[in-house]
Amino acid sequence: MHELSLAQSVLEIALEYAEKNNAARVDRLVLSFGRMSCIQPDALETAFEAMARGTRAEGAVLSFEITPVVISCLTCQKEYDIDYQGILSCPSCGDPSVLLVGGTEDLKLIEMEVEQKE
Amino acid sequence: MAVKLVTIKEDILKDNKEMSALLKARFNKSKTLVVNLMSSPGAGKTSTILNTIEALGPAVKTAVIEGDITSTVDADKMDAKGIPVVQINTGGACHIDSAMVAEAVADFDTEGIDLVVVENVGNLVCPAEFEVGEDVRVMILSVPEGHDKPQKYPLMFIETQACILNKIDLLPHTDFDMEAFRKTVMSLNPKTTIFPVSMKTGEGLDAWAAWLKDKVDKKKNG
Numbered sequence: 001m002h003e004l005s006l007a008q009s010v011l012e013i014a015l016e017y018a019e020k021n022n023a024a025r026v027d028r029l030v031l032s033f034g035r036m037s038c039i040q041p042d043a044l045e046t047a048f049e050a051m052a053r054g055t056r057a058e059g060a061v062l063s064f065e066i067t068p069v070v071i072s073c074l075t076c077q078k079e080y081d082i083d084y085q086g087i088l089s090c091p092s093c094g095d096p097s098v099l100l101v102g103g104t105e106d107l108k109l110i111e112m113e114v115e116q117k118e
Numbered sequence: 119m120a121v122k123l124v125t126i127k128e129d130i131l132k133d134n135k136e137m138s139a140l141l142k143a144r145f146n147k148s149k150t151l152v153v154n155l156m157s158s159p160g161a162g163k164t165s166t167i168l169n170t171i172e173a174l175g176p177a178v179k180t181a182v183i184e185g186d187i188t189s190t191v192d193a194d195k196m197d198a199k200g201i202p203v204v205q206i207n208t209g210g211a212c213h214i215d216s217a218m219v220a221e222a223v224a225d226f227d228t229e230g231i232d233l234v235v236v237e238n239v240g241n242l243v244c245p246a247e248f249e250v251g252e253d254v255r256v257m258i259l260s261v262p263e264g265h266d267k268p269q270k271y272p273l274m275f276i277e278t279q280a281c282i283l284n285k286i287d288l289l290p291h292t293d294f295d296m297e298a299f300r301k302t303v304m305s306l307n308p309k310t311t312i313f314p315v316s317m318k319t320g321e322g323l324d325a326w327a328a329w330l331k332d333k334v335d336k337k338k339n340g
Contacts, residue, residue, distance in 0.1 A: 002211075004211075005211065005215070021122060023122070023124075031130075036273055037273065038244060038247060086272075087269065088305045089305070100307075104277075106247070107131065108129055109126045109127075109128050110126060112126060115122075117119075
């Protein structure tokens with residue numbers, strides 16, 4: 001359940017930027033992470049909802065941009081987005097000699113929509 | 119009311135990464151190698167630490183940071199062997215983070231300590247995401263857990279530099295497929311090293327201890 005500590009950090013950063021931008025309310029947060037990161041969006045939403053109560057981010061909607069698992073095939077010399085099913089191999093030539101080049105990206109807060117004070 | 123889109127692009131774990139960098143600077147000063155040791159509960163972290171310290175011998179001064187949700191069971195085992203140990207109780211959290219380690223070592227003099235092993239909370243998922251000021255990340259999988267674990271928990275295998283496969287004395291009693299295991303692990307992380315060991319019989323311990331000793335020496339002399 002590391003989503004609790006992640007939600008806490010998301011809230012802290014969101015409130016810091018809300019203050020800087022003279023925002024009365026935070027409506028929406030856009031987050032991103034790699035598909036292979038061990039992050040459960042539902043758990044993160046629940047934790048965030050509880051922690052944001054009584055703050056300017058209460059009721060804010062979280063949306064997620066999940067970046068794909070990307071491999072670089074040493075045989076084809078090309079990169080492919082793959083649907084990871086437990087074993088990494090090239091979707092084109094089937095060779096297992098591939099390098100993982102995307103999909104483990106850490107959680108980031110990309111942007112948010114706020115309502116500014118009059 | 120005016121709606122505004124605010125661009126942020128901040129790493130959610132940045133506070134932890136900054137704290138980890140501070141810890142690294144501190145351990146670099148005392149030339150102490152820090153190992154973050156991770157595995158499921160019961161894979162053999164504590165016995166691996168005890169056996170490794172014995173294999174390294176008294177020339178390598180080692181201290182241990184124990185991370186558990188509660189209790190001092192593991193710290194007591196270290197203490198009984200005269201190993202300097204600090205216990206962190208996470209109070210429910212599923213992983214150790216850098217702030218917890220910083221607090222644990224606040225009053226701990228690492229001058230003259232060659233190796234600090236951080237025994238993370240037993241969990242094959244969450245600890246992979248949190249740096250704790252370490253130089254090296256090592257994981258343990260045990261044979262009874264099954265050869266399919268790299269497929270199910272890929273991040274841990276991707277984020278570590280060595281994978282100790284413990285309890286190989288149990289291989290004859292299980293369906294563990296060593297070839298399939300190796301293949302999956304190497305496909306996820308071609309740079310990792312797999313050490314098949316039995317902490318019960320001592321088989322394979324020397325190769326693992328030599329790998330670690332090399333890292334300790336490089337840090338000390340580097």
